[in-house]
Amino acid sequence: MKHPITSIFICAGLLFVSGVSAKVALPDHLIQPSSEGANEVYEEKPTTSIVGEFRTSVASYLYAKAHEYMHGGVVFRAATDTEVANGRRTASHGDSLEAHHGSQETTVIPEQEFDPRSLWGELDRGTQPWMDIRVHGHRDLSEALPLFRMMTWADPHFIEGYEMGSYLVFSSAKNKRVDRAMKFLEEGIANNPGSYRLHKSYGHYALTITKQNELALEHLEKAVSIIEARQLAKRTQRNDSMTEGQQRVAQIEDLEQSQAWNEFIQVLRKLERKEEAIRWSKRCIEVNAPCPSGRRALEVYGVKP
Amino acid sequence: MKQTLVICKSLIRTGLLETFRRKEAWVVIFLTILMTFGAYTFTFFGVSGLDIFVKDMALTAVGLFTTIIGSVIATRQIPDDISRRTIFPILSRPITRDQYVVARAVAAFVMTALCFVMMTTVVTLLLAALKLTFGLIFLQYIWLKLMAVMWLSAFGVFLSVTLSQSAAFTLCFMLALGSGAFSRTLLLTVGEGNPAVNWVITFLYGFLPHYALFDTTGKVIYGWKPIPAMVVVSLTIYAITISAFWLYLATRKFRGQSL
Numbered sequence: 001m002k003h004p005i006t007s008i009f010i011c012a013g014l015l016f017v018s019g020v021s022a023k024v025a026l027p028d029h030l031i032q033p034s035s036e037g038a039n040e041v042y043e044e045k046p047t048t049s050i051v052g053e054f055r056t057s058v059a060s061y062l063y064a065k066a067h068e069y070m071h072g073g074v075v076f077r078a079a080t081d082t083e084v085a086n087g088r089r090t091a092s093h094g095d096s097l098e099a100h101h102g103s104q105e106t107t108v109i110p111e112q113e114f115d116p117r118s119l120w121g122e123l124d125r126g127t128q129p130w131m132d133i134r135v136h137g138h139r140d141l142s143e144a145l146p147l148f149r150m151m152t153w154a155d156p157h158f159i160e161g162y163e164m165g166s167y168l169v170f171s172s173a174k175n176k177r178v179d180r181a182m183k184f185l186e187e188g189i190a191n192n193p194g195s196y197r198l199h200k201s202y203g204h205y206a207l208t209i210t211k212q213n214e215l216a217l218e219h220l221e222k223a224v225s226i227i228e229a230r231q232l233a234k235r236t237q238r239n240d241s242m243t244e245g246q247q248r249v250a251q252i253e254d255l256e257q258s259q260a261w262n263e264f265i266q267v268l269r270k271l272e273r274k275e276e277a278i279r280w281s282k283r284c285i286e287v288n289a290p291c292p293s294g295r296r297a298l299e300v301y302g303v304k305p
Numbered sequence: 306m307k308q309t310l311v312i313c314k315s316l317i318r319t320g321l322l323e324t325f326r327r328k329e330a331w332v333v334i335f336l337t338i339l340m341t342f343g344a345y346t347f348t349f350f351g352v353s354g355l356d357i358f359v360k361d362m363a364l365t366a367v368g369l370f371t372t373i374i375g376s377v378i379a380t381r382q383i384p385d386d387i388s389r390r391t392i393f394p395i396l397s398r399p400i401t402r403d404q405y406v407v408a409r410a411v412a413a414f415v416m417t418a419l420c421f422v423m424m425t426t427v428v429t430l431l432l433a434a435l436k437l438t439f440g441l442i443f444l445q446y447i448w449l450k451l452m453a454v455m456w457l458s459a460f461g462v463f464l465s466v467t468l469s470q471s472a473a474f475t476l477c478f479m480l481a482l483g484s485g486a487f488s489r490t491l492l493l494t495v496g497e498g499n500p501a502v503n504w505v506i507t508f509l510y511g512f513l514p515h516y517a518l519f520d521t522t523g524k525v526i527y528g529w530k531p532i533p534a535m536v537v538v539s540l541t542i543y544a545i546t547i548s549a550f551w552l553y554l555a556t557r558k559f560r561g562q563s564l
Contacts, residue, residue: 065358065361069357069527072527072529073523073524073526073527073529108489110492115492116492116502116506116507117492117506117507117510118507119507119539120507120510120511120515120518122536123518123536123539123540123543124488124518126532126533126536127449127518127519127520127521127524127532127536127540128521128523128524129523129524129527129529139527142354143354143356143357145354146347146354146355146358147358150347
């Protein structure tokens with residue numbers, strides 16, 4: 001009887017020590033490499049880097065799993081340019097869900113006409129989850145939601161997790177639970193106040209769904225101010241030596257930033273803040289050449305770009 | 306044939322006793338329960354709707370531990386007998402080396418299959434207690450997994466007479482666990498060839514480790530419809546053929562081997 005009691009006490013003691021250590025160490029471990037002062041912490045506490053990588057890996061794994069859940073276990077991958085040129089099928093939806101795929105995704109297990117394995121390919125398609133990617137459907141999206149909850153717990157700085165999670169909360173419910181989506185984004189913004197993407201998403205819901213223009217303005221203005229603050233660094237980073245992947249990421253960033261600008265100007269116009277709309281439209285055109293909302297605003301207000 | 310069966314029965318009995326004596330089966334069952342229940346514990350923190358996640362973790366654990374224990378059992382059968390010198394009294398009886406190798410492979414298959422069935426039963430009961438059930442496809446999953454275990458046992462025994470025990474285990478485990486990734490990588494590398502090349506690929510592809518091909522976990526957890534009977538029959542025929550092939554190679558190798 002003596003030994004079990006000793007073991008229980010040792011376990012309880014270890015749990016206590018682990019808890020205290022976690023409590024003391026976690027604030028450091030939550031620091032991301034991009035955040036202010038992170039380099040100093042990483043220099044002094046190597047475990048921060050290791051734990052940080054572990055958290056990010058867990059979150060990325062859960063993100064990939066969530067993608068799988070949405071498609072009933074069918075695994076997708078990016079199609080190569082050669083495959084696309086050869087007519088390989090790429091993702092398009094057979095239902096109403098949009099905006100969660102890259103432009104060139106295909107199934108890991110190829111279609112019959114692109115599979116050199118003949119019988120083996122048939123067996124693979126028979127035993128593994130597989131569907132025609134051209135008109136693929138989605139499972140009940142709410143099944144993937146718990147994973148977004150867990151991945152943002154694992155890594156509270158996982159911006160994509162908050163973005164996609166809030167989109168799924170919004171689009172999976174029959175009655176479009178925008179309140180829950182926005183609450184999830186609020187949590188993301190609290191954990192990542194410097195993320196223009198989360199502010200942009202929040203502003204988007206406020207502008208287009210709940211029609212809270214003042215709230216939308218607050219967040220879109222914040223998004224644009226973050227973009228403005230980072231613009232110079234971005235410009236110097238982009239050059240010809242970037243890899244294809246880096247260029248693709250830069251393109252997505254451009255698109256996201258462009259959307260933030262456009263919606264910011266739209267909300268200024270809705271609130272009839274003419275002077276500000278003109279000023280920001282000019283600025284938008286200056287930094288973001290297409291800027292359709294800015295051009296439209298200037299046209300409406302009779303101002304030359 | 307009858308004599309081989311008698312030898313198999315005897316070796317299976319001793320093998321099972323050894324497996325339970327080493328407590329391997331209990332360890333994997335315990336770890337499976339831990340993984341399944343571990344996934345379920347997220348519900349205690351307010352995360353609901355984790356049905357698929359829990360099922361995924363449960364069957365992933367079953368698949369992973371079946372592969373581990375299958376590789377361990379298959380690759381230690383003959384080397385253990387050689388190192389303990391128990392092979393000499395066995396072979397001093399009126400049995401051939403071929404019969405011995407086949408009996409060892411059958412024993413490995415039965416032991417791994419038993420561990421797999423035990424794990425599956427425990428997981429099914431555990432999930433049922435959590436009000437999670439599988440569809441009819443689960444029966445096909447069990448059958449195909451048993452076919453995979455047959456391949457694993459034959460392949461493991463072949464490796465164990467070819468390589469050292471630790472090398473055999475490592476290779477067997479890696480090839481079984483990574484078979485899906487290897488096939489996908491090959492597919493990506495080859496791409497779309499002309500028909501003649503495709504025929505060559507199709508032929509050679511059959512000799513690659515296809516452990517993952519028998520794994521229907523993905524379809525089970527997402528509740529897909531049962532697999533077409535022709536696919537199950539084809540895979541059964543393939544499993545028997547390829548197991549016989551590896552056993553043939555193992556017996557050929559073991560015939561001329563000095564002990």
